[in-house]
Amino acid sequence: MHFNMYKNKFFNKDILSANQFTKQDIEHVFRVASEMEKITNSHGHIDILKGKMMTALFYEPSSRTYSSFVTAIQRLGGGFVPIHGTANSSVSKGETLADTIRTFSKHADLIVMRHPKKGAAKIAAHYSDKPIINAGDGIGEHPTQALLDLFSIFKRHKKIEGLTITMIGDIRNGRTVHSLSVLLSRFSPITMQFVAPKELQPSEHLVKWLRSKGVKVTVHEELSTVLKATDVLYVTRVQKERFSDLSLYEKLKHKYIITPQELRHMKKTAVIMHPLPRVGEITPEVDQDPRAVYMKEQMQNGIYVRMALLALILREEDVTAYFTDDLFVTLSKKAVHTDPIHTYKLFKKTLQEKNNYFIAKSLGPETFHIATAQMRLSELKKMYLNMLFPYMMSEDKSALLISERNLKLKHGEFGRSSTHIYLNHRIPLFNDVWDKKLLVRLFELFIHENILQRGSQYGIVAISSSSSPELSAALHEGSPYSTSRAVILPTNIFKTEKGTHNPMYGKIETDRPWIFIDDVFTSGKTFQSNLQKFKKDLSKPVEVTTHGVVLVDRNPTVSKDFTTKTDMKIHSLMTLDEILIYHWKHFSPLQKQLIKSERHL
Numbered sequence: 001m002h003f004n005m006y007k008n009k010f011f012n013k014d015i016l017s018a019n020q021f022t023k024q025d026i027e028h029v030f031r032v033a034s035e036m037e038k039i040t041n042s043h044g045h046i047d048i049l050k051g052k053m054m055t056a057l058f059y060e061p062s063s064r065t066y067s068s069f070v071t072a073i074q075r076l077g078g079g080f081v082p083i084h085g086t087a088n089s090s091v092s093k094g095e096t097l098a099d100t101i102r103t104f105s106k107h108a109d110l111i112v113m114r115h116p117k118k119g120a121a122k123i124a125a126h127y128s129d130k131p132i133i134n135a136g137d138g139i140g141e142h143p144t145q146a147l148l149d150l151f152s153i154f155k156r157h158k159k160i161e162g163l164t165i166t167m168i169g170d171i172r173n174g175r176t177v178h179s180l181s182v183l184l185s186r187f188s189p190i191t192m193q194f195v196a197p198k199e200l201q202p203s204e205h206l207v208k209w210l211r212s213k214g215v216k217v218t219v220h221e222e223l224s225t226v227l228k229a230t231d232v233l234y235v236t237r238v239q240k241e242r243f244s245d246l247s248l249y250e251k252l253k254h255k256y257i258i259t260p261q262e263l264r265h266m267k268k269t270a271v272i273m274h275p276l277p278r279v280g281e282i283t284p285e286v287d288q289d290p291r292a293v294y295m296k297e298q299m300q301n302g303i304y305v306r307m308a309l310l311a312l313i314l315r316e317e318d319v320t321a322y323f324t325d326d327l328f329v330t331l332s333k334k335a336v337h338t339d340p341i342h343t344y345k346l347f348k349k350t351l352q353e354k355n356n357y358f359i360a361k362s363l364g365p366e367t368f369h370i371a372t373a374q375m376r377l378s379e380l381k382k383m384y385l386n387m388l389f390p391y392m393m394s395e396d397k398s399a400l401l402i403s404e405r406n407l408k409l410k411h412g413e414f415g416r417s418s419t420h421i422y423l424n425h426r427i428p429l430f431n432d433v434w435d436k437k438l439l440v441r442l443f444e445l446f447i448h449e450n451i452l453q454r455g456s457q458y459g460i461v462a463i464s465s466s467s468s469p470e471l472s473a474a475l476h477e478g479s480p481y482s483t484s485r486a487v488i489l490p491t492n493i494f495k496t497e498k499g500t501h502n503p504m505y506g507k508i509e510t511d512r513p514w515i516f517i518d519d520v521f522t523s524g525k526t527f528q529s530n531l532q533k534f535k536k537d538l539s540k541p542v543e544v545t546t547h548g549v550v551l552v553d554r555n556p557t558v559s560k561d562f563t564t565k566t567d568m569k570i571h572s573l574m575t576l577d578e579i580l581i582y583h584w585k586h587f588s589p590l591q592k593q594l595i596k597s598e599r600h601l
Contacts, residue, residue: 010312014125015133018143018182026186030151032308040075047077052314055081055108059115064276064299065135069112072306081108098127105130109314131313139173145275146179148302152293153232156271160187164229168256169236169281171196176275177236181210188214193226197255223256227265235274235281258282263289273298357386365433377445384442387428387435389583399427402591411523413554420594423552425467425519440478442573447515450571451547459484459514463530467519484509488530513545521550521570524562531568552576577601
């Protein structure tokens with residue numbers, strides 16, 4: 001099991017059933033929950049849900065689920081409306097579930113509901129225009145309990161696949177059992193051993209369904225026969241509230257009792273779990289065993305998992321962008337992302353970390369110029385490197401692509417027409433205002449430190465490449481020193497360009513230097529053809545100073561030869577090899593192998 005980059009599909013969605021979670025979904029929730037644990041332990045809170053409200057609508061008694069959701073929303077900076085029991089609400093007057101849900105969906109951004117009727121959560125979701133989280137619906141499901149249980153298993157065993165899970169007690173009526181079984185099935189091969197009296201054994205439907213998913217399932221009445229192979233012992237109480245015949249309940253309630261005697265037959269690496277409350281099925285002496293996690297870890301993990309779910313449902317953007325070591329550790333261990341203003345104050349106080357991409361970006365595009373106004377070029381370069389491959393954020397935000405599939409190069413490199421290593425600067429240009437501003441600031445500072453005197457004005461040339469028109473448009477629009485813009489493109493292509501354009505065909509002013517802009521230098525063929533076109537379009541047959549400026553040079557040897565042949569020097573912010581070396585530790589083994597197949601690092 002490993003954590004992959006992931007898009008937030010949970011935004012504004014209901015959590016009704018364990019069935020809605022894929023393996024990737026579960027892994028992503030675990031990743032966010034792990035970060036929530038770090039934040040809680042180091043800072044106590046993170047106010048990313050400031051101003052959000054949660055209604056805790058509990059028709060049935062609850063201690064842990066209710067309190068952990070209330071704790072979770074408050075640690076995230078939100079508030080809650082407490083409806084614990086129906087005695088003091090209009091439900092006691094006969095109000096329908098539909099009307100109650102319609103009411104509280106107007107009071108809050110999300111409703112967490114527990115109800116005695118199976119399927120009630122689905123009904124609530126039908127009538128609510130706000131997300132519903134199922135906190136238990138009768139004998140139906142309890143998906144958030146299942147997630148925290150699985151999270152607890154993963155933290156102890158560092159894996160799910162290959163484990164043997166033994167579940168004891170009320171298997172037929174236990175909603176935690178039903179939901180956890182579904183989640184476990186996503187990690188086959190696993191073995192599940194159900195131990196229960198005949199009256200409380202799992203339904204034939206559940207057993208058949210699990211087996212269809214590749215789970216090895218066995219059903220037992222005797223506990224002693226299964227303990228030795230058990231990796232996880234999941235104990236549940238026999239639920240009195242599910243029995244119409246109380247004499248049957250009295251007969252079955254203490255059928256299985258876990259004592260220190262049973263533990264002697266279990267692995268030292270096993271864990272003992274219980275969704276709680278317990279009513280005698282585990283003796284208090286077991287609590288001190290290091291394998292028992294129900295009091296020490298399981299309940300605490302519930303807060304982290306529920307914090308993760310609330311954040312994922314109520315924040316549209318990728319919440320993991322806030323959860324980086326850079327953000328929470330580098331500011332002398334004092335950084336807490338409570339809100340942009342507070343973070344900015346910390347940001348200003350700790351000037352030695354001002355080139356931190358994740359911290360600066362968390363302030364938002366509105367504060368970009370304030371945050372970067374006094375930065376040196378070297379500091380902006382580091383930000384640019386992190387922008388290219390933001391390993392803590394979603395994969396689709398990366399401009400540096402290391403792909404197993406061959407990507408086409410327009411003019412080839414080292415004799416190749418395809419590559420596994422590609423830079424796509426259109427991603428930051430089109431998808432992120434902050435990153436776009438960073439590129440403009442980089443070009444502006446680089447030109448004045450390496451080519452022209454500080455404050456000099458210049459014209460820019462958009463050449464016929466994939467990203468040059470957009471880059472030159474952004475620079476012309478965002479820099480006070482870029483006074484003119486020439487676009488060397490066929491008219492039909494120019495009309496389909498994105499960005500702000502002031503084309504100049506045939507009347508290029510000769511009283512200023514001109515900068516040819518592109519994102520990547522590969523072979524120089526595009527630069528050469530466009531330079532020839534530029535000279536033909538000059539208004540006067542005079543010499544005009546020209547420079548080529550690119551963000552990345554794929555092959556410095558070729559760019560040097562290009563300068564010798566054309567008298568136009570290619571200036572690059574950095575080489576491709578420098579970028580790959582900088583991010584080397586964050587690449588996967590496959591990515592490293594693909595890089596080594598092309599470049600000698």
